[in-house]
Amino acid sequence: MRYRDRITIEPGKRGGKPCIRGMRITVYDVLSYLASGMSYDEILEDFPYLTKEDILACLEYAAVRERHTLMAPA
Numbered sequence: 001m002r003y004r005d006r007i008t009i010e011p012g013k014r015g016g017k018p019c020i021r022g023m024r025i026t027v028y029d030v031l032s033y034l035a036s037g038m039s040y041d042e043i044l045e046d047f048p049y050l051t052k053e054d055i056l057a058c059l060e061y062a063a064v065r066e067r068h069t070l071m072a073p074a
Contacts, residue, residue: 003064006057018061020054030058 018027
């Protein structure tokens with residue numbers, strides 16, 4: 001999967017934060033739900049317009065961002 005196919009950034013939407021497929025739910029929102037202990041199934045039940053692939057794209061996006069952070073010069 002390529003997160004770039006699902007994660008969008010639009011300057012006028014949610015302050016330019018990365019969102020899922022142009023919707024108003026951000027990567028941060030999904031990661032926060034996961035961090036709070038929600039399961040994939042609970043998130044998908046609360047947000048039926050999301051898919052498991054959307055959640056995985058959020059995780060991939062976060063992993064790539066973390067990798068770039070670790071590679072940045074100190």
